[in-house]
Amino acid sequence: MKDTVTQLLEAAIAALQADGVLPADQTFTPNVDNTRDKAHGDFATNIALATAKAAGKPPRQLAEALIDKLPASKAVQKVEIAGPGFINFFMSDASSFDIVRTIIESGENYGRNDNGQGESVQIEFVSANPTGPLHVGHGRGAAIGDCLARLLQANGYKVSREFYYNDAGAQIDNLALSVQARAQGKTPDDEGWPADGYRGDYIIDVAKAYLAGETVTADDREVTAKADAGDLDAIKAFAVAYLRREQDLDLKAFGVEFDVYFLESSLYSGGKVEETVRMLTDNGYTYEKEGATWLRTTEFGDDKDRVMRKTDGGYTYFLPDVAYHLDKWRRGYTTVINEQGADHHSTVTRVRAGLQALKTGIPQGWPEYVLHQMVLVTRSGEEVKLSKRAGSYVTLRDLIDEVGRDATRFFLAARRVDSQLTFDIDLARSQTNENPVYYIQYAHARICSVLRKLGAEGVQVDRQALAERLDGLALEEERDLANRLAQYPELIANAAAQREPHHVTHYLRDLAGQFHTYYNAHKVLVEDESIRDARVALCLAVQQVLVNGLSLIGVGAPEEM
RNA sequence: GCGCCCGUAGCUCAGCUGGAUAGAGCAACGGCCUUCUAAGCCGUGGGUCGUAGGUUCGAGUCCUACCGGGCGCGCCA
Incomplete structure (x- = not known):
């Protein structure tokens, strides 16, 4: 629906360019936003403000000219100029509720797109060495990495999940x-x-x-x-x-689950470490000092040169890292994402510098890194530091056993990666509305319950037929829900492109909240069949988006609580 | 000391590529179950967006400096 508005604006802009109001030698891309305030309609654009200078006209006057040139559309009910020169679009009911039909027809494909066009992407994450149980930090990495992988798959990428570890050092x-x-x-x-x-x-x-x-x-x-x-x-x-x-x-x-386990030892046995050393040396970026071999990483933005071969003849960890990433590159991945704890931040510059020194045409910012900050675990307001089994740290297994898989995954994926995360065990365990996981799952279970009730009344739920019976939708809460549902595909595209999985959890929380509000205010299974069918269809759409969204973070959608 | 990240309501956090009076949950207070699951809903109060400058039509968002917290600064991974 946002696309519709964008297209209308593009047509208007072209018309103004033809009339000489806007310069024809520049490109103007209208920026269409979801509005925060309903009084501003469904969508708003700042295009008049942004182009006022180029047009040499006051923004509001330009906005008027643009509206004048907007092609007629059934989808748009009203257009207004507001504030300093925003153009607000109010969509018609029919076009707002049409999303319900789209969702029911698309099913689990709703929200998916083909932005990736089948490009292969590799995500390396967890990559714990086999020296002990996984800790909470690994858990955060697993939740984020896997969610990113699912997001990219939903965006049309072919994703390979890779786990790298050192089995020999x-x-x-x-x-x-x-x-x-x-x-x-x-x-x-x-x-x-x-x-x-x-x-x-x-x-x-x-x-x-x-x-x-x-x-x-x-x-x-x-x-x-x-x-x-x-x-x-x-x-x-x-x-x-x-x-x-x-x-x-x-x-x-x-x-x-992972597709590939990559062993550091294979880099040695396959001669890849030696080859990397030779390439770096041949390119003239190495030198001997104090009995060690150094790499001039300062040539590529590092703040000091790094030792690559120790005085004892062994290599520092960063050399196999470079060899490993060269291998990734040669496997044909132009997009590689490394998900790691931020405590490994210093390797980013080093590995990229090493790859530049190879002179094989690897782009400067390659590979991408998603670094997550530390996780703090609390119980009863106190920090938990120990686990019996591992001794010095809290294990992922501890959390799964104590609070369950769904809550653990949700909580570990729910925050921006670059802020520290406090995992509150009491909150994750609680089965009340304090806990967003149960809150979202409850919304899903409630819908299932309505559908069961309908079935018990002897009514067959024919999804395709219901998708065509939307005339009974009219309430404000219904429009709010429909608009929220319509935002889902954009969210999926954005979260993937920005590598920000936490948006999914926040969206689901909001959607569930809006559904609970609706559910409490209005009865779905009313006598009037036209209204009942329309509301059931809306419920089906909400249910579908909840399922689709939860599956992206690997959390279940139970039919009963 | 240097580098990276963070600083938004009492607490935990959102705020999409700068946009209109800054949002949500929890906690506090007051209401709602003979009606599809109250694991729910409705209402009220709560803010100098760390501080000071700058950029511009417009800054929580961009730039600079400073303050506070975390992480890193190994011939460890």
């Missing part, structure tokens, strides 16, 4: 030593416990399973324990598989 050695120590019966405070060993209780589980000769199957590997506490390599392989499986189980419980 110093941290993995440390993990193996920790498991070995537990297998030998040592505890973290004993003599001989590895320095910086992992102290969490989960290490005990790994050690027990190893000694018991268990076989573990993760999404990307399967390993049978050798049960020999002296074989560090065997322990390492088993511990990695064990913790990978545990992470997979947590992610599955969270409703998140």
Whole structure:
């Protein structure tokens, strides 16, 4: 409907250009906004204000000229000039309620578009190393990354979800030593416990399973324990598989699945690290200093050069990172989004600098980063810092077990990524209107209940037929609902383009609120069949949008509460 | 000290590429169930948008400086 207004304005602008009122050598793109205040109609444009200068006319006078040239349209009921020169559009009832038919006919496709035109996009997220259970921060990353993936899919992109992890570095050695120590019966405070060993209780589980000769199957590997506490390599392989499986189980419980698991070790075994070093060296961006090899990242905006090969001959983490991203580029992804915690912010400049130094035509701002800020967990107003299993942090599993998958996903996706998030366990657990998850789900359940009642009265719900029976809609609350529903596709396009999943949760909250208001003020199943059918159709449309929106954040839409 | 992020109602947060008197929920107070689920609805109060300048027809939104909080500043990932 906004498109209709935009087209009308474009026609008017063209007419004014033909008349010489507006310069013909410039392009004017009308900006059409949803109004905040209903007194301003359904849509408003500031085009007269924006072009007043170019036209050399006062905005209000220009607005009048524009209105004069607007083509006639059944969709528009009234047009007004307001304030300093805004043009307000009041849409006709019929055109406002037409969205209900569109939604019922489109079903789960309502809100989807083909902006992406099938382009392949890769999203890397979570990417936790297999050294322990996933923590809340990983949970936020999982919620945001997966929601972004679903949003992009809804916008016509082909999305690949990728999980990158290090299965071979110093941290993995440390993990193996920790498991070995537990297998030998040592505890973290004993003599001989590895320095910086992992102290969490989960290490005990790994050690027990190893000694018991268990076989573990993760999404990307399967390993049978050798049960020999002296074989560090065997322990390492088993511990990695064990913790990978545990992470997979947590992610599955969270409703998140990956298409690709990428191992840092494969970059070494496949010669990709060496190749990257050679390219950087050949391009003349490396130098030796103090026994190490450095990369001139300052050539590409970094504030100091970085070591890429340590004095001990090993590489710093950032070199495989560059090799990894070169690999992503060669896989053909022109759009790559990395979702990470903001504590890794410093790698952004470094990785991009390394990629520039390769001189392979990778664009400067590639890849994209979505960085989320820290998560603070509270209970009874107090910060929760520990979990029994992990020791030093709150795990994702703790939250899922305590507040459920739906609430956890919703809360972790509900805030802008660049602000810190306080996860209030009491609020997430509460089954009252304080809790937005239940509030939204309740709206859906109420609609289901109305439909059940209708069915119990012996009325068949024929969606297609109901979609044509909208004449009975006329109430103010109904128009408000229809207008809100009409905004959904734009929301989906915007949230995806801006990489801002939190808009979805806010929209659903608003939509549910408007529905509850309507539901309480007016009865759906009234005697007059014409009105009843129209209201049922509206309910079907609201239900559809609630389902579509909830599915984007991976939250269920229960039929009963 | 340098870099990035944040600062909007008592609390938790929205505010779409600058737009018309700044919004929502919770908390507080007062109402609404013989009617499709009260896990709901209606009403009332509550603000120098951290501070000071600047840009312009117009700034919560853009620029600069400062104040306050978080994160990062490793030959750790």
